[in-house]
Amino acid sequence: MSIAVAIDRVEKRFASLQALAGVSLQIAEGEFFGLLGPNGAGKTTLISCLAGLARPDAGSLTVMGHDVVGDYRAARRLLGVVPQELVFDPFFSVRETLRIQSGYFGIRRNDDWIDEILANLDLTSKADTNMRRLSGGMKRRVLVAQALVHKPPVIVLDEPTAGVDVELRQGLWQFVRRLNRDGHTVILTTHYLEEAEALCGRIAMLKQGRVVALDSTSNLLARFAGQTLSVRLAAPAALPPMLRARATENDGTWIFHLAGLHEIEPLLATLREAGCHIDDLRLTQTDLEDVFLGVMTSDRAA
Amino acid sequence: MLGFRTLLYKEVLRFWKVSFQTVAAPVLTAMLYLMIFSHVLEAHVQVHGVPYAAFLIPGLVMMSALQNAFANSSSSLIQSKVTGSVVFVLLPPISYGEFFLAYVVAAMLRGVMVGAGVLLVTSWFALPQMQSPLWVLTFIVLGGGIMGALGTVAGIWADKFDQLAGFQNFLVMPLTMLSGVFYSIHSLPDFWQQISHFNPVFYMIDGFRFGFFGVSDVAPETSLAVVGTSFALVSAATLLLLRSGYKLRS
Numbered sequence: 297m298s299i300a301v302a303i304d305r306v307e308k309r310f311a312s313l314q315a316l317a318g319v320s321l322q323i324a325e326g327e328f329f330g331l332l333g334p335n336g337a338g339k340t341t342l343i344s345c346l347a348g349l350a351r352p353d354a355g356s357l358t359v360m361g362h363d364v365v366g367d368y369r370a371a372r373r374l375l376g377v378v379p380q381e382l383v384f385d386p387f388f389s390v391r392e393t394l395r396i397q398s399g400y401f402g403i404r405r406n407d408d409w410i411d412e413i414l415a416n417l418d419l420t421s422k423a424d425t426n427m428r429r430l431s432g433g434m435k436r437r438v439l440v441a442q443a444l445v446h447k448p449p450v451i452v453l454d455e456p457t458a459g460v461d462v463e464l465r466q467g468l469w470q471f472v473r474r475l476n477r478d479g480h481t482v483i484l485t486t487h488y489l490e491e492a493e494a495l496c497g498r499i500a501m502l503k504q505g506r507v508v509a510l511d512s513t514s515n516l517l518a519r520f521a522g523q524t525l526s527v528r529l530a531a532p533a534a535l536p537p538m539l540r541a542r543a544t545e546n547d548g549t550w551i552f553h554l555a556g557l558h559e560i561e562p563l564l565a566t567l568r569e570a571g572c573h574i575d576d577l578r579l580t581q582t583d584l585e586d587v588f589l590g591v592m593t594s595d596r597a598a
Numbered sequence: 599m600l601g602f603r604t605l606l607y608k609e610v611l612r613f614w615k616v617s618f619q620t621v622a623a624p625v626l627t628a629m630l631y632l633m634i635f636s637h638v639l640e641a642h643v644q645v646h647g648v649p650y651a652a653f654l655i656p657g658l659v660m661m662s663a664l665q666n667a668f669a670n671s672s673s674s675l676i677q678s679k680v681t682g683s684v685v686f687v688l689l690p691p692i693s694y695g696e697f698f699l700a701y702v703v704a705a706m707l708r709g710v711m712v713g714a715g716v717l718l719v720t721s722w723f724a725l726p727q728m729q730s731p732l733w734v735l736t737f738i739v740l741g742g743g744i745m746g747a748l749g750t751v752a753g754i755w756a757d758k759f760d761q762l763a764g765f766q767n768f769l770v771m772p773l774t775m776l777s778g779v780f781y782s783i784h785s786l787p788d789f790w791q792q793i794s795h796f797n798p799v800f801y802m803i804d805g806f807r808f809g810f811f812g813v814s815d816v817a818p819e820t821s822l823a824v825v826g827t828s829f830a831l832v833s834a835a836t837l838l839l840l841r842s843g844y845k846l847r848s
Contacts, residue, residue, distance in 0.1 A: 310848070349688055350848045369691035377689055383682035387612050399604025400690035442686065 299361070300325040300450050300481035301346065306355035308341055308505075315341040317505035318355070323483060323498075325360075325449070328476045330496030330513070331485040332588060337502040339485040340380060343454050347377045359450055373401060376448035378439050380455045380485075384427040390414070390438055391423045394445055401446035413441045416471060433464045440468065450481045457491060469495060493517075493584040501591050509591045516587050524580045525552040525560060530573035539566055549576075602696035605687060609704030613670055620708060624666050625715040628658045632720050635780065645782045646813040651724040656734075656807040657779035658720065659713045663738055664799065667709030667745035668752070668770050671701045675753025676762050679845075688847065694840035698750065698833070705746025706739060713738055733809030733818055740825045741802040745770070747829075747836040754845050773799045783815050798828045 301323040308316040316338045323329045331339050344350035346357050348364055348371070356363060362370040385393060391410065398406035414420045417437040422430060430438065436456065443451060453472065457465045473495065476482045486492050492499060492513070499516055501509040509516060528549045529535065535543060535550055543550040552563060560579070567574065613620040636651035643650040678684040687697065728734055748770070756762040777799035783791050794800050795816075805821030808814035814821070840846070 344848070347689055348847065349685065351843060369693075372689060372691040375689075379682075379685050381682045381685075383685060385678070385683045385686065386681070387615050388608075392611075396604055396608045397686060397690070399607070400601050400687065400692060402600040402691070404600060446690075 298325050299323070300327065300359070301483065302356075302358045302361075303342070303346070304356045306342065306345055306352045306357060308338075308345060308350060308352050310341075314505050316345070316352070319502070319505065319507055320355075321500055321507065321510065323481060325481055326476070326479055328473075328482045328495055328497045329484070330492040330499040331483060331502065332489070332492055332499055333485075333502035334592065336504075338505040339502055340454055341505075342502070343377065343452055343483075343485065346452065347375060348372060373446060374449055376443035376446065376451045378443045378451070378453045378456050380458065382432060382435050382439070382459075384430075384435050384438065386426070386428045389424050389426050390419060390430070390441075393427060393438060394441055397442045398445045403446055406445060409447065410441075410445065413444050417441055418467065433460055436460055436464070437468075440471070444475075449479070450483070451475060452483045454485050455487060456484070457486065457488060465491075489584040489588055499584075501588065503592060509587075513584070517582060517584065519587070522556055522582055523554045524582065525554055525563070526550070526576075526578040526580070527552070527567070527574060528576040529567075530575045533570075533572040536566055536570040536572070539563065599696070601690060601692040602700050605692060605696065605700035606703055609670070609674060609700055610707055612674060613704070613708050620666070620670070621712055621715055624662045624712050625719055628662045628716040629719050631658055632723060636723060645785075646811060648811055648813075649724060653782075653807075653811075654780065655717070655720050655724065656810045657803050659716045660738065660741060660803050660806045661774045661777075661779045662716045663709035663713035664741050664745045664774055664802065665770060666712040667705040667742040668749040668766065670705040670708040671746045671749035672753040672756075672762055672766070673749075674701070674704075675750060676756050676759060679753070679757075680759070684846065694837065698747070698837055698840055701750045702743055702746040702833070702836075705749055706742035709742030709745065710738055728810050729812040730809045734806060735809075736822065737802055737806035737809065737825060740829050741799075741806070744798070744802070744825070744829050744832050747832045750836050751832075751839060754839060757845075773797055777803045778815065779803055798824055801825050801828075 299322050301321070303319055303321040306316050306319045307314075319338070319342060331342070333339050341350060345352045346359070346364060348368055351365065358364065359371040360374045362374065364371040388396065394410045394413070395406065398404075398410070411420070414423055417440060419434065419437055419441065422434060427435065427438065440453075440456065451472075456468055460468070469491070472482055472484070484492065484496060496513050498512050499509070500507050511519065526549050543552050545551070554560065632651065632654055635654055639650045645653040675684070678687070752762055752765040756765065776794070777797050778794065783794045783800065786794065801816070801821035801824040804814045804816055805818050805825060808818040808821070
């Protein structure tokens with residue numbers, strides 16, 4: 297499969313802050329790729345470098361093989377970026393905004409496609425409304441529409457659902473999923489880890505300008521593995537000493553981190569033999585949040 | 599070139615949608631100047647053998663055109679920088695040359711529109727005969743271009759509206775007001791006459807006025823040379839600034 301986005305040893309410094317310290321990533325065509333990291337990890341800087349909004353100090357970035365500096369015209373035509381900030385031009389209506397954006401990309405008479413995007417984003421009734429009169433959620437959708445006017449094969453969404461209500465978030469997820477199914481490569485940065493878990497096939501985690509984890513979402517989940525078993529014992533039973541070493545207590549509940557489901561049976565057997573009665577028992581799957589916290593605290597390299 | 603044309607269209611549409619403020623208001627201001635000054639001075643003053651009101655009109659036309667050309671590119675850029683919408687013109691494949699042309703030509707067009715408006719409403723006071731429309735057109739286009747480019751620089755440089763206002767009030771206003779709009783520099787003391795020769799706006803006004811009356815403080819060829827050189831220098835500086843990505847691409 298060919299490479300949609302190649303990022304090679306990219307460095308970027310702002311005064312004393314090393315925003316990117318040698319980031320390398322390859323994103324294949326058709327991937328749904330997640331870029332995660334805490335605030336200030338360098339996600340937006342990396343996207344800015346890809347979009348030509350910032351210039352890297354070292355390294356190179358290409359979009360579908362076109363260098364974003366040397367061959368910027370081709371690279372930018374192949375890239376659609378939904379910026380993080382809720383920005384708009386207050387002089388124009390939604391349709392004017394999209395027509396103008398099409399023209400910037402050299403596309404004339406784009407109304408059929410514009411109508412289709414508007415319909416897909418549920419904006420048809422707002423087509424002739426001035427941008428100033430739209431709600432925050434609507435403005436966010438227009439930003440998505442603006443990124444799509446030139447039918448870019450690679451779409452970057454920089455925290456598209458920040459501050460967006462649940463309904464719109466679900467709508468956006470559905471829409472972006474469909475774009476991905478239709479063959480678009482999607483790069484998503486988000487603070488919502490359940491969003492990345494639900495959508496992204498592969499994830500890179502950034503910390504202080506470095507990639508600290510890079511794997512498929514399922515591998516990442518497996519790596520930090522497994523499940524958590526929470527057990528509450530009926531009073532007055534105490535946890536047998538041999539189990540105490542591997543459990544942590546939280547408000548009367550004992551929590552066991554399991555490497556696999558096979559550990560459950562022996563654990564329960566030990567409790568039974570010690571004469572413990574169980575009041576409550578819960579098994580939870582490790583989610584991306586656990587992985588994220590694990591990576592960020594352990595600094596484990598990719 | 600469609601990128602350039604769209605950006606130009608958007609810049610023109612932007613000021614046209616608020617034309618009451620961007621075109622009508624400066625025309626009214628110029629008319630008020632004319633009414634007041636011509637009322638006070640008409641009976642007393644002739645310049646280059648021309649009645650004062652007629653002498654004043656081309657100066658007002660050019661001053662309004664220059665100030666509005668500057669205001670157009672500078673305010674458009676600072677607004678889009680402050681609101682963040684500048685990203686919409688930075689993401690597409692628009693070159694810095696196209697960017698420059700679009701902002702400068704839009705500024706020029708607003709300048710010419712305001713200038714034409716001032717000429718229209720002041721003409722019933724004392725319509726000056728246009729002796730050489732080519733000089734008139736050349737100077738207003740070049741002058742608008744210089745101010746449009748300067749406005750582009752100011753809009754890129756300023757981070758806040760008050761910085762831009764400083765640029766406008768402490769540079770553009772004095773240069774245009776002290777350029778011989780309201781007087782012939784021959785009426786000034788020697789020292790101030792000399793100083794005026796260092797003001798490029800003086801040559802814009804003087805050359806423009808020559809197109810109407812066929813008389814001027816300095817030869818129109820000299821004015822054209824100064825204005826043409828200024829245009830080339832300011833344009834080159836603006837292009838270099840845009841190419842560097844200063845304050846636009848970090």
